[in-house]
Each structure stands twice: as structure tokens, then as C-alpha cells.
Amino acid sequence: MSAATPRPERRGRRTRRLLAGAAGIATVGALVAALPASAGETKAHGHGKPGPAWPGRYQDVQLLSFNDLHGNLEPPSGSSGRVTHRHEDGTTETVDAGGVEYLATHLREARKGNGYSVTAAGGDMVGASPLLSGLFHDEPTIEALNKLDLDVTSVGNHEFDEGARELARLQNGGCHPTDGCYEKKRFKGADFPYLAANVLDEKTGKPVLKPYWVWKKNGVKVGFIGVTLEDTPGVVSAEGVKGLKFKDEVETIDRYAKELERQGVKSVVALIHEGGQPASSSYNYDCDSPGAGDGISGPIVEIAKNITPKVDALVTGHTHNAYVCTIDDPAGKPRTVTSAASFGRLYTDTTLTYDRWTGDIARTSVKSANHVVTRDVEKAPDMTRLIDKWSELAAPIGNRAIGHISGDIGNSGTESPLGDLIADAQLAYGKELDPETDLALMNPGGIRAPLTYAASGAEGDGVVTYAEGFTVQPFANTVNLQTYTGAQLVQVLKEQVSGSNAASPKVLQVSANLTYTLDLTKSGADRVVTDSIRLNGEPVDETATYRVAMNSFLAGGGDGFTTLGAGTDPLVGADDLTALERYLLANSSADSPLAPPAADRITIVG
Structure with a gap:
């Protein structure tokens, strides 16, 4: 099987995950958590020949994440298409990176052997996009993210560039109100949920999209809460945020973390479209290393320090920087905070160790690292076909x-x-x-x-x-x-x-x-x-x-x-x-x- 071919165990996953939305989540007791894995899942975890097996207490969950794609389907050019690698001796080099054909290959390869894998994003998947996507109101990017098997994303400020109604269309599907249907067929929308916990309709006071979503597999449950920066009205045109209110990130996440706990979900990841500035521009800089001092600064630091300890990890964005850091929560316990730069140049691979007895993440076992989306791998053929299709439509103008x-x-x-x-x-x-x-x-x-x-x-x-x-x-x-x-x-x-x-x-x-x-x-x-x-x-x-x-x-x-x-x-x-x-x-x-x-x-x- 090539690196570009989706793994068989992922087929049908989207149907299951969409049933696990914010509404109607039932509390699951310890007996359910102890149910055996299916034969196929047992084999995927290296337990030998297929057959029933009781899972152990701890289950590693792979969290793949990225942020600020901004519709960059083709490899970004110039400095926008490079990352800086730091060698052990302190020297650095730049590496060409990015392009959804390569991102797909890297993500699919990373998922191999990980039966418990979820992919999340930190907002700004669309908006400020190159012509290939922007000319078509970012429908090509949503199609690409569907093919990437993205499970969930928060909204970012750029998701509101064309207003809440257009964002709803990207989520739910339908043809553009003025440009109509491209390729003479109806746009089907995102297969994954956009989360907007702190973005409220001024009239109803309710979130304009789902505030959270729960990933489930064999008794393992991980909740995701999505927010964008409270100052979104300051960085988006007034027309784009008309009729909306943006609430405090910390207060919003704390509220929904409590709601998830009441529903029996004790493992929680916050997807926050707000970020920080690391002390180094190298994607692999260790900001927790001895002598690093304050390895990260900026708005995300205070946010991370104040979010309830019920949240186990933070996937962030907005600043287009790369970092994998730990910042103590209000209880003084280290918590992982990550960002994968921008434009699809990096992805983050985080291992969350789930405790089936408590339903929580054993944070002392969390491991995380950023990885380069190099261009020395095979291109994903389905992404090449997608780019070629939209490029042909855009060529006369572009x-x-x-x-x-x-x-x-x-x-x-x-x-x-x-x-x-x-x-x-x-x-x-x-x-x-x-x-x-x-x-x-x-x-x-x-x-x-x-x-x-x-x-x-x-x-x-x-x-x-x-x-x-x-x-x-x-x-x-x-x-x-x-x-x-x-x-x-x-x-x-x-x-x-x-x-x-x-x-x-x-x-x-x-x-x-x-x-x-x-x-x-x-x-x-x-x-x-x-x-x-x-x-x-x-x-x-x-x-x-x-x-x-x-x-x-x-x-x-x-x-x-x-x-x-x-x-x-x-x-x-x-x-x-x-x-x-x-x-x-x-x-x-x-x-x-x-x-x-x-x-x-x-x-x-x-």
C-alpha cells in the first residue's frame, strides 16, 4: 500500500464521528470503557492474530494537528514555503515545506499503525487564500480537508472574512449566493465540524456553530472545544463580524469543559485560534530545555495559565509560529501547548495517554513534536487530481x-x-x-x-x-x-x-x-x-x-x-x-x- 492510500481501518470513520456531536452525548460508565476491542482493532495494535481481547488500562491516542492553512493547496513559494531546522550543534538550515499533496502523504503515513488516531486543526483553514482556492470561495480547500480526513477544527478569524452566513455554507454545503455552483454541481460542505464556542449570535446569544465535539472509540472519549481569539472584530472587516459577539477564550473553554465533564467526558483538548511567539524561529526548538527561560511569550501564555485543569492539551494558531511547549495550568501542572506554523508546512504529532479507569489523560505521559511536511515524498494522487481540476478552472484568470x-x-x-x-x-x-x-x-x-x-x-x-x-x-x-x-x-x-x-x-x-x-x-x-x-x-x-x-x-x-x-x-x-x-x-x-x-x-x- 502506498503512503498516499488511506488505511482500510479509517473507512467509515467519518460516519461514526459525526454521530458524536455536541448534542445528545450520553454518559458512558466504566463497564462500557472495559468493552473488548474488535478483532480488526486488536490486530492493528499488535496483539497477534485477530480475536477478542480486553484492552489494558492505558490507551495511547494519536493527535495529529495543524493550523493556519489559509487555502495553501499548492506548495507556498519563497519564505512562506520554508521552515528553519535547528541542528544539535546550534546551526540552522532552511527546508522547503508545504503543499497539500505532501501534507496528505505525511499524515497518512503518520497514522499507520495507530488505530486510535484523531486529526484536529486550530483555525484559519480558509481565508486569505491563494487564487486557486480564494477564487472559488475556498470550496477547493474544504474538499481537500475532507480528503485529508480532518476530524474537527476551531474557527479562526479568517473564517469570518466573508461573514457568518458564508461560514455556515462552508460547513453545511450549498452553492455560493452570487457566484452559484462551480462545475454545475452543489457544493457538499465540510465533513468535519467547525467549532465556534465563543462566537455568539447577537440576537440569540447562542454559538453560531457547535461549541464542542467528542471523538469516541471503544470507550475512549476525547472532547474538543473550539474558540477563536476574542479580538476577532479588531482583525476582520466590520461586515464580516456583523451581528456577532466574541467572548473571552478562557471563560468559554472553562464553561464547556464543565459541560463535557457532566456528560462523562474527562479528556479534553482545546483548539484555540490564538498563539504566541517562541524564543526561536526554528520549528524544532525545545522551549522547555534547561536555560531556555521563557521559551514562549504572547497572548497564549496567559490564556494557557488560566484555562481550567480539566483541559489536557492546547492546539493553538494565529501567530503562524511553530512551538511545542509546556505551560503550567492553574493547578501548577504542566500542560502541552502546540502550534504548527502555517500554510501546511508542519504538522504536530501528539501522544495522549488515556486512562480507561479514570477517563482522563495521564499528562505525565504526553509526548509531542512538530514534523516537517517535506517535499521529498510521493504526492498524494487524489490531491493532485483535486489541484489539477481547480487549476484548470482558474487558469484563464490566474x-x-x-x-x-x-x-x-x-x-x-x-x-x-x-x-x-x-x-x-x-x-x-x-x-x-x-x-x-x-x-x-x-x-x-x-x-x-x-x-x-x-x-x-x-x-x-x-x-x-x-x-x-x-x-x-x-x-x-x-x-x-x-x-x-x-x-x-x-x-x-x-x-x-x-x-x-x-x-x-x-x-x-x-x-x-x-x-x-x-x-x-x-x-x-x-x-x-x-x-x-x-x-x-x-x-x-x-x-x-x-x-x-x-x-x-x-x-x-x-x-x-x-x-x-x-x-x-x-x-x-x-x-x-x-x-x-x-x-x-x-x-x-x-x-x-x-x-x-x-x-x-x-x-x-x-
């Missing part, structure tokens, strides 16, 4: 050339070359809408991938295709114009490093005519050196007014920029990808490709 570049244009750093390019494109487009437009601002989180010089297909080196542009800016935000006073503009720059952005700054990318100094030796709003702010070489007049171009997410006050949400005289233009395409077509050609911007508009001190 292969169109929209510009030429002379080198890689990256999206990393406090100020990135690609961020500068996008800001310049939006300023140029803003001036088409209104010649009085003065400057443009771009949020770094809206830039999802670099532009790479090397060809990803048959287009040739240096050619930028529509598909590549879509991967960079997949949100379909509009370019909006609003007017602000000079004082408001200064306040916007301060909001990059203060308020909700104080701990984790969100530095806006700026058009070429705006310059200033950011002093990182200072704290809070003082990090923006006010006297250094120049527009077209002149100090900003706090009493004057300025016309600013930005995407609709920022115009609504997203990412903590509340002042941007208070602009006047709004004017809405076309989508941001149209602005980028127009700029590239006007400023580049095969004979005169666009050079990467120097990224020298913001002077960094410290």
Missing part, C-alpha cells in the same frame, strides 16, 4: 500577466519593499479617484505573500501573474479615500505602537512621500518621533486636512487604528488588487521591470 519585476519583492521587516509598493499603488489609484489625494497607508497584515522573481509556472522569470497578485492581496478590500486633520494623521502613526498595538506594534506601510523616525528605544506612542514626520518633505500641519488612501479594512478602524475609522468625506473605489495591477502595468514592462523599493521611508532607531 495566468494573465499584470507586471514585471527585476528581483524578489519581500514582505518581511518593519518596513517591507512590498508594503512600500502596495502603498505607492494605492496612492496612484487614489489620485485617479481624487487628484487631491495626499498619501496612502497599508496594514502589514493585509500582505499575505512576497512577489518572487523566479517563475512559479510557465510565465517566465520576473513576470507577475494575476494569481501571484491575488496571493499577495486576497481579501478583496476596496481602496477607500477619507479626509483627516494633520493632528489625526499624527495620532494614526502613534496608534501603530500604542493602545492595543503597544505590546505587538503594527507598523503601517507608507507611500513614498511620507517619512518619519521610529525610535524603538522608547515606549508607547513616544516611539514615533513627531518632529520627524514629513509629507513631501514638509512637516505635517496639524491644523490642515489631508486626503488618505487605504483599504476598507483600515478605513473601518481595523487593527486598532480607531482614528482611521473617524475620517470624513469617504469615497470608495475598486478592490486593492485592481490598484496593484494598474500600477504594475503602468510602471513595468518586460524591457523595463520594476525594481524592489528600497524600504527607506521609516528610519528605525534602536
Whole structure:
């Protein structure tokens, strides 16, 4: 049997698991827990020839997990498609990773010999996706996840990019309300449950999707509670979260952990779309090693420290970082907290030792590690067929050339070359809408991938295709114009490093005519050196007014920029990808490709 072939014992598993939803879960006593395994399951666990057998007290359950796939079905390019491996001597190397054809092979190989295996995800499976999936409202990704035998996932903030109604369609199936049915057939939806315990309908006060789900096999029961970050409204467009309330992660998980316990489920895993920053960028860094100190920081630390000890492990996401750490629960007992980076480059393999006598996880026996989705294995044929099918539909749009570049244009750093390019494109487009437009601002989180010089297909080196542009800016935000006073503009720059952005700054990318100094030796709003702010070489007049171009997410006050949400005289233009395409077509050609911007508009001190 090839690595790409599903194991026979997994057939029919989905039918069984969907019957174990949040509703109607019966309490199971110790007698049920002691029932013998079936002949097939006994053989799978190495007990010799088939036949009835009494299971032992402890049963290892394999938990495979990943997060933040973001519709990356094809291998992601550039730095988005690499991970860093740390050798024992402290040296590092980068490894090409990712691609659902390879992810499927790795997961199927990992499951071999593990009759008790469950696969879970930590949110953002869709949203901000490359054109291959995003063009079709992420139906291709849901199809791929069905084929991956994903059992359950939490929602992430990007699951709400198109609103709760579209998320419900991805769960339950049906054709898109405006684009209709692709391939002339009805989309069947996800075979796995999306969990949204802390996302409530404002009118009913109830979760918009199931809050939890229980995996069962031969008396072994593991409950999964899924939440997204409470601050989802701050990182998603206002339209996407309209009519929804997002509750505290800890309070929500504690509530449903108690409910699961009342139903006889004492082994619980929390799927949390919130994460942290590890002390090392290497996926295999041991953040619990002696001398590592605080191996992880960020929001997930306080969340993990406060979630009830009834929860045995945390699968996290959102920050796109890789880590396998332990953080003490409120009782002072170590608890595993994992994240598998993003884009399908890693998966986490965790062994949960289930105690049949108590129904709980023996946490002292939990083992976990991240594994690279290398590209040196056989591609899963069913995934290749899926990609080929959707690629054929997308090709007429995606292969169109929209510009030429002379080198890689990256999206990393406090100020990135690609961020500068996008800001310049939006300023140029803003001036088409209104010649009085003065400057443009771009949020770094809206830039999802670099532009790479090397060809990803048959287009040739240096050619930028529509598909590549879509991967960079997949949100379909509009370019909006609003007017602000000079004082408001200064306040916007301060909001990059203060308020909700104080701990984790969100530095806006700026058009070429705006310059200033950011002093990182200072704290809070003082990090923006006010006297250094120049527009077209002149100090900003706090009493004057300025016309600013930005995407609709920022115009609504997203990412903590509340002042941007208070602009006047709004004017809405076309989508941001149209602005980028127009700029590239006007400023580049095969004979005169666009050079990467120097990224020298913001002077960094410290």
C-alpha cells in the first residue's frame, strides 16, 4: 500500500464521528470503557492474530494537528514555503515545506499503525487564500480537508472574512449566493465540524456553530472545544463580524469543559485560534530545555495559565509560529501547548495517554513534536487530481500577466519593499479617484505573500501573474479615500505602537512621500518621533486636512487604528488588487521591470 492510500481501518470513520456531536452525548460508565476491542482493532495494535481481547488500562491516542492553512493547496513559494531546522550543534538550515499533496502523504503515513488516531486543526483553514482556492470561495480547500480526513477544527478569524452566513455554507454545503455552483454541481460542505464556542449570535446569544465535539472509540472519549481569539472584530472587516459577539477564550473553554465533564467526558483538548511567539524561529526548538527561560511569550501564555485543569492539551494558531511547549495550568501542572506554523508546512504529532479507569489523560505521559511536511515524498494522487481540476478552472484568470519585476519583492521587516509598493499603488489609484489625494497607508497584515522573481509556472522569470497578485492581496478590500486633520494623521502613526498595538506594534506601510523616525528605544506612542514626520518633505500641519488612501479594512478602524475609522468625506473605489495591477502595468514592462523599493521611508532607531 502506498503512503498516499488511506488505511482500510479509517473507512467509515467519518460516519461514526459525526454521530458524536455536541448534542445528545450520553454518559458512558466504566463497564462500557472495559468493552473488548474488535478483532480488526486488536490486530492493528499488535496483539497477534485477530480475536477478542480486553484492552489494558492505558490507551495511547494519536493527535495529529495543524493550523493556519489559509487555502495553501499548492506548495507556498519563497519564505512562506520554508521552515528553519535547528541542528544539535546550534546551526540552522532552511527546508522547503508545504503543499497539500505532501501534507496528505505525511499524515497518512503518520497514522499507520495507530488505530486510535484523531486529526484536529486550530483555525484559519480558509481565508486569505491563494487564487486557486480564494477564487472559488475556498470550496477547493474544504474538499481537500475532507480528503485529508480532518476530524474537527476551531474557527479562526479568517473564517469570518466573508461573514457568518458564508461560514455556515462552508460547513453545511450549498452553492455560493452570487457566484452559484462551480462545475454545475452543489457544493457538499465540510465533513468535519467547525467549532465556534465563543462566537455568539447577537440576537440569540447562542454559538453560531457547535461549541464542542467528542471523538469516541471503544470507550475512549476525547472532547474538543473550539474558540477563536476574542479580538476577532479588531482583525476582520466590520461586515464580516456583523451581528456577532466574541467572548473571552478562557471563560468559554472553562464553561464547556464543565459541560463535557457532566456528560462523562474527562479528556479534553482545546483548539484555540490564538498563539504566541517562541524564543526561536526554528520549528524544532525545545522551549522547555534547561536555560531556555521563557521559551514562549504572547497572548497564549496567559490564556494557557488560566484555562481550567480539566483541559489536557492546547492546539493553538494565529501567530503562524511553530512551538511545542509546556505551560503550567492553574493547578501548577504542566500542560502541552502546540502550534504548527502555517500554510501546511508542519504538522504536530501528539501522544495522549488515556486512562480507561479514570477517563482522563495521564499528562505525565504526553509526548509531542512538530514534523516537517517535506517535499521529498510521493504526492498524494487524489490531491493532485483535486489541484489539477481547480487549476484548470482558474487558469484563464490566474495566468494573465499584470507586471514585471527585476528581483524578489519581500514582505518581511518593519518596513517591507512590498508594503512600500502596495502603498505607492494605492496612492496612484487614489489620485485617479481624487487628484487631491495626499498619501496612502497599508496594514502589514493585509500582505499575505512576497512577489518572487523566479517563475512559479510557465510565465517566465520576473513576470507577475494575476494569481501571484491575488496571493499577495486576497481579501478583496476596496481602496477607500477619507479626509483627516494633520493632528489625526499624527495620532494614526502613534496608534501603530500604542493602545492595543503597544505590546505587538503594527507598523503601517507608507507611500513614498511620507517619512518619519521610529525610535524603538522608547515606549508607547513616544516611539514615533513627531518632529520627524514629513509629507513631501514638509512637516505635517496639524491644523490642515489631508486626503488618505487605504483599504476598507483600515478605513473601518481595523487593527486598532480607531482614528482611521473617524475620517470624513469617504469615497470608495475598486478592490486593492485592481490598484496593484494598474500600477504594475503602468510602471513595468518586460524591457523595463520594476525594481524592489528600497524600504527607506521609516528610519528605525534602536
